[in-house]
Amino acid sequence: MVLAQLGGSITRALAQMSKATVVDEKVLGDCLNEITRALLQSDVRFQTVRDVQTNIRKIVNLETLAAGTNKHRIIQQAVFSELCSMLDPGKPAFVPKKGKPSVVMFVGLQGSGKTTTCTKYARYYQLKGFKPSVVCADTFRAGAFDQLKQNATKARIPFYGSYTESDPVKIAVDGLERFRKENSDLIIIDTSGRHKQEAALFEEMRQVAEATKPDLVIFVMDGSIGQAAFGQAQAFKQSASVGAVIVTKMDGHANGGGALSAVAATKSPVIFIGTGEHLHELEVFDVRPFVSRLLGMGDLSGLIDKIQDVIPADKQPELLAKISEGTFTLRLLYEQFQNLLKMGSLGQVFSMLPGFNSELMPKGQEKDGQAKIKRYMTIMDSMTDAELDNPNPKKLMTESRTIRIARGSGRQVRDVMDMLEEYKRLAKVFGKMKDLKIPKNNGKMSDLSQNQTIQQLVKALPPQMLKQMGGVPGLKALVNKMGGKDINKMLGGLGMGGD
Numbered sequence: 330m331v332l333a334q335l336g337g338s339i340t341r342a343l344a345q346m347s348k349a350t351v352v353d354e355k356v357l358g359d360c361l362n363e364i365t366r367a368l369l370q371s372d373v374r375f376q377t378v379r380d381v382q383t384n385i386r387k388i389v390n391l392e393t394l395a396a397g398t399n400k401h402r403i404i405q406q407a408v409f410s411e412l413c414s415m416l417d418p419g420k421p422a423f424v425p426k427k428g429k430p431s432v433v434m435f436v437g438l439q440g441s442g443k444t445t446t447c448t449k450y451a452r453y454y455q456l457k458g459f460k461p462s463v464v465c466a467d468t469f470r471a472g473a474f475d476q477l478k479q480n481a482t483k484a485r486i487p488f489y490g491s492y493t494e495s496d497p498v499k500i501a502v503d504g505l506e507r508f509r510k511e512n513s514d515l516i517i518i519d520t521s522g523r524h525k526q527e528a529a530l531f532e533e534m535r536q537v538a539e540a541t542k543p544d545l546v547i548f549v550m551d552g553s554i555g556q557a558a559f560g561q562a563q564a565f566k567q568s569a570s571v572g573a574v575i576v577t578k579m580d581g582h583a584n585g586g587g588a589l590s591a592v593a594a595t596k597s598p599v600i601f602i603g604t605g606e607h608l609h610e611l612e613v614f615d616v617r618p619f620v621s622r623l624l625g626m627g628d629l630s631g632l633i634d635k636i637q638d639v640i641p642a643d644k645q646p647e648l649l650a651k652i653s654e655g656t657f658t659l660r661l662l663y664e665q666f667q668n669l670l671k672m673g674s675l676g677q678v679f680s681m682l683p684g685f686n687s688e689l690m691p692k693g694q695e696k697d698g699q700a701k702i703k704r705y706m707t708i709m710d711s712m713t714d715a716e717l718d719n720p721n722p723k724k725l726m727t728e729s730r731t732i733r734i735a736r737g738s739g740r741q742v743r744d745v746m747d748m749l750e751e752y753k754r755l756a757k758v759f760g761k762m763k764d765l766k767i768p769k770n771n772g773k774m775s776d777l778s779q780n781q782t783i784q785q786l787v788k789a790l791p792p793q794m795l796k797q798m799g800g801v802p803g804l805k806a807l808v809n810k811m812g813g814k815d816i817n818k819m820l821g822g823l824g825m826g827g828d
């Protein structure tokens with residue numbers, strides 16, 4: 330993800346500053362120059378970058394800071410808070426509520442990713458338990474209905490459109506009526522795009538909006554246009570009463586930071602960012618957690634949300650029971666792999682952990698990781714139930730069995746051995762996790778149970794990960810920050826919660 334480069338540059342500038350034993354004007358100036366350069370490279374408007382720099386200087390007045398003050402920390406906090414202000418439109422967006430019918434209309438220029446994003450958005454809410462549906466009122470681009478139909482079918486989302494009707498308003502109204510009858514609580518209307526902002530497009534948007542009275546109009550915009558987003562977002566906001574923005578293609582272009590800050594400057598809230606062509610490549614955009622992740626400081630609430638999307642609350646006790654039995658079978662590993670793949674990009678998941686930045690996981694490496702998981706799963710697909718459910722599959726694995734599995738999955742014997750090695754390694758980690766007990770007492774944790782949690786986590790986490798989290802002190806700070814409730818939710822989601 331290209332935004333990670335911006336985050337990486339700023340993080341490096343801060344790390345360089347932290348190394349200085351004495352923070353003087355020169356050290357602060359160098360750090361701010363690096364941050365300025367990174368923001369300009371990301372196509373953030375010059376005016377905005379200048380404001381960020383001036384404001385940080387206002388907060389960090391080295392001359393007036395008392396001796397003994399932790400200047401490194403003050404600078405870091407000032408950078409964090411100024412980046413947040415740069416991206417904060419100061420206005421929340423409408424959020425659909427489950428069970429309460431909402432209509433959301435999508436608008437945007439042709440090719441911005443509008444149609445793809447409609448289905449991503451529907452799927453996001455489907456995973457949260459909504460009953461979404463999509464209506465294709467794009468009669469301008471031939472093939473738009475087919476595209477929406479294909480995407481919606483893949484995600485099992487009901488859709489409506491017409492090959493013969495040319496009036497977008499009629500399609501929108503008919504679709505709305507159909508899905509209202511079917512009790513859909515989130516009806517999404519995809520409208521036509523044009524190559525540029527032209528009167529005909531705005532007129533059509535106005536007519537569809539008048540007929541469907543949407544609760545929210547979402548403007549979808551291509552993030553690669555950088556600071557030009559300001560003019561575009563402003564024009565759509567005035568013509569179609571846009572209530573929220575989704576910025577797409579944040580995976581492929583260095584200008585993403587510029588686009589995000591430009592949209593914020595129009596006082597329109599960005600609610601999601603698109604990070605790829607696939608259905609799950611849509612990320613919630615929330616300013617503070619976003620900046621936190623950008624700077625490698627993690628986003629635990631996002632991680633908890635993601636885990637809960639993948640392992641629904643009603644499935645958690647089942648997983649927990651299996652783990653507490655202490656038998657980590659190949660079938661359980663298979664299920665964990667499925668969950669991991671459902672979580673989407675591993676880089677994105679990692680960037681939610683404090684101390685990680687998605688830059689740490691280069692795209693190629695990420696693809697390799699996913700390919701490996703899929704390879705292991707294909708091998709397991711060739712195993713019998715008895716092999717998958719055996720608590721000690723390594724003992725069971727005779728030469729003839731291994732050859733049979735390798736043949737059945739079209740892989741080499743060494744691939745099967747490799748998968749079993751990985752299983753052994755993970756079984757060891759899970760074996761340690763089964764002792765992890767977090768008391769559930771409505772959120773608050775006693776000091777004693779907090780200490781026990783930390784000790785158990787230290788034992789369970791791979792040393793490399795513990796190091797990335799800042800060692801035991803980093804982990805302590807994390808547990809303190811999360812309190813009992815969130816850590817319970819997270820560990821529960823991973824099948825590690827307590828009684």
Ligand SMILES: Nc1nc2c(ncn2[C@@H]2O[C@H](COP(=O)(O)OP(=O)(O)OP(=O)(O)O)[C@@H](O)[C@H]2O)c(=O)[nH]1
Binds near residue numbers: 437467
């Ligand atoms: N890399 C990347 N590609 C995206 C993203 N979102 C959409 N795309 C791609 O952008 C192209 C255009 O997307 P569409 O959804 O067809 O665009 P549209 O705005 O609906 O276009 P019209 O229907 O013609 O108005 C497609 O190839 C999508 O796969 C994203 O977040 N990242």
